[in-house]
Amino acid sequence: MQPAANLAALDRAALEDFFARMGEKRFHAGQALRWIYQRRVTAPDAFTDLSKALRARLNRDAAIEFPAVAARRRAADGTRKWLLRLADGNAVETVFIPEAGRGTLCVSSQVGCGLNCTFCATARHGYNRNLTVDEIIGQVWVAAGELAGDRDIDGDGVDGDHGDRDIDGDGVDGDPGDGDGDHGRGETKTKTAITNIVLMGMGEPLLNFDAVVAALRLMLDDCAFGLSKRRVTLSTAGLVPAIDRLASACPVSLAVSLHAPDDALREQLVPLNKKYPIAELLAACRRYAAARPRTRITFEYVLLAGVNDSSAQARALAKLLGDMPAKINLIPFNPSPDIDYRRPSPAAVERFRDILIGRNLFTVTRKTRGDDIDAACGQLAGKFTDRTRRSRRWVSAPAVPAPSPEMPSSRPKMSTPSPAARDETAPEPAAAAAG
Ligand code: SAH
Numbered sequence: 001m002q003p004a005a006n007l008a009a010l011d012r013a014a015l016e017d018f019f020a021r022m023g024e025k026r027f028h029a030g031q032a033l034r035w036i037y038q039r040r041v042t043a044p045d046a047f048t049d050l051s052k053a054l055r056a057r058l059n060r061d062a063a064i065e066f067p068a069v070a071a072r073r074r075a076a077d078g079t080r081k082w083l084l085r086l087a088d089g090n091a092v093e094t095v096f097i098p099e100a101g102r103g104t105l106c107v108s109s110q111v112g113c114g115l116n117c118t119f120c121a122t123a124r125h126g127y128n129r130n131l132t133v134d135e136i137i138g139q140v141w142v143a144a145g146e147l148a149g150d151r152d153i154d155g156d157g158v159d160g161d162h163g164d165r166d167i168d169g170d171g172v173d174g175d176p177g178d179g180d181g182d183h184g185r186g187e188t189k190t191k192t193a194i195t196n197i198v199l200m201g202m203g204e205p206l207l208n209f210d211a212v213v214a215a216l217r218l219m220l221d222d223c224a225f226g227l228s229k230r231r232v233t234l235s236t237a238g239l240v241p242a243i244d245r246l247a248s249a250c251p252v253s254l255a256v257s258l259h260a261p262d263d264a265l266r267e268q269l270v271p272l273n274k275k276y277p278i279a280e281l282l283a284a285c286r287r288y289a290a291a292r293p294r295t296r297i298t299f300e301y302v303l304l305a306g307v308n309d310s311s312a313q314a315r316a317l318a319k320l321l322g323d324m325p326a327k328i329n330l331i332p333f334n335p336s337p338d339i340d341y342r343r344p345s346p347a348a349v350e351r352f353r354d355i356l357i358g359r360n361l362f363t364v365t366r367k368t369r370g371d372d373i374d375a376a377c378g379q380l381a382g383k384f385t386d387r388t389r390r391s392r393r394w395v396s397a398p399a400v401p402a403p404s405p406e407m408p409s410s411r412p413k414m415s416t417p418s419p420a421a422r423d424e425t426a427p428e429p430a431a432a433a434a435g
Pocket residue numbers: 117119120121199200201202203204205235236237255256257300301302331332333334335336377378379
């Protein structure tokens with residue numbers, strides 16, 4: 001007997017093919033999407049606008065399965081984190097960040113990460129595998145349900161965006177849609193629904209291209225989550241060929257983890273730079289931007305004290321991005337155990353930012369959110385077996401770039417969880433324990 005097809009693993013095109021293979025009409029795909037994502041129904045025999053006979057066949061041949069919540073945490077600032085248990089026993093993390101005028105869901109794309117960026121906690125835990133489509137879109141489905149449940153209304157956890165395509169018509173780049181810490185205009189109410197999605201959780205999304213693109217299409221599909229392209233951001237460490245492929249497959253907002261203004265330093269921080277150096281990466285960004293007029297590429301720059309935060313480096317960065325439709329997102333380093341970097345002082349962050357702004361670069365400093373539950377950038381860990389043994393290497397030989405005079409010799413001081421950070425799931429230790 002054929003195993004039941006998981007409809008949650010199919011985007012619209014794949015669902016159309018699925019129905020066509022059954023000898024049925026392709027338009028049932030849209031109906032199925034609405035049932036699954038908008039009405040949150042997980043039993044095909046409840047798809048009441050399909051014929052009884054088709055429902056019976058679906059009941060037999062198809063299932064709708066998403067990951068289950070294994071642990072929930074809530075930070076003092078309202079940030080939520082869920083540990084999701086996957087069918088194979090691995091677990092990944094998803095974070096919701098409520099802000100004035102927007103609610104951003106940070107989604108993982110892989111179990112762990114193989115890129116080995118020196119400042120990132122996820123890298124220390126190694127890599128296990130790519131997530132499947134249902135595991136990626138399932139993070140949105142689960143979070144939407146949890147958030148709707150919190151509000152105790154019949155909302156779907158996704159903010160009334162269905163059908164809101166790229167018609168904001170505001171002519172403004174880098175608008176509230178781009179997942180980078182600036183606030184929506186005029187709106188001050190903290191959002192408890194998902195208005196934006198960023199692929200900035202665990203993993204390198206462009207190394208899991210096909211599944212990520214199918215999940216992105218579901219995020220955008222009017223019959224599923226219906227978010228506009230501007231409100232969905234994919235963040236990459238810089239896989240050049242895949243950036244080009246994304247431009248034609250599903251040109252959502254792009255964020256690039258730059259972190260250094262020159263190749264020598266970037267190679268130390270982001271080893272992928274050896275394969276795709278800065279000039280090639282920026283050329284790909286220009287091609288991506290050219291295909292999407294009126295939008296900016298977001299450049300993420302994690303600020304590490306004494307490593308990449310000098311005035312000269314700020315000026316070099318400004319020079320590098322001077323002719324790019326860019327927005328710079330400064331992320332003061334979030335500490336993790338065993339990672340020997342320090343966050344610069346607020347004054348150093350401000351100085352760096354002011355140099356960029358002084359050179360007419362649109363720059364925002366990302367506010368640290370949810371760090372008391374290890375939900376901040378670079379702190380996600382999940383729970384899984386490392387198949388690369390990288391985690392073991394880190395333990396025996398922590399690879400840290402040669403310390404500059406300002407680098408600390410000891411480990412950064414870790415913030416202890418604030419009492420307001422609640423572990424909401426009793427027996428299961430929260431995911432943060434792994435970080
Ligand atoms: N692999 C993708 C997606 C991960 S996004 C990428 O590299 O873009 C996670 C973002 O958080 C990236 O910009 C990453 O560089 C940043 N980050 C990782 N560790 C961090 C830390 N400890 N403090 C602050 N930002 C960090």
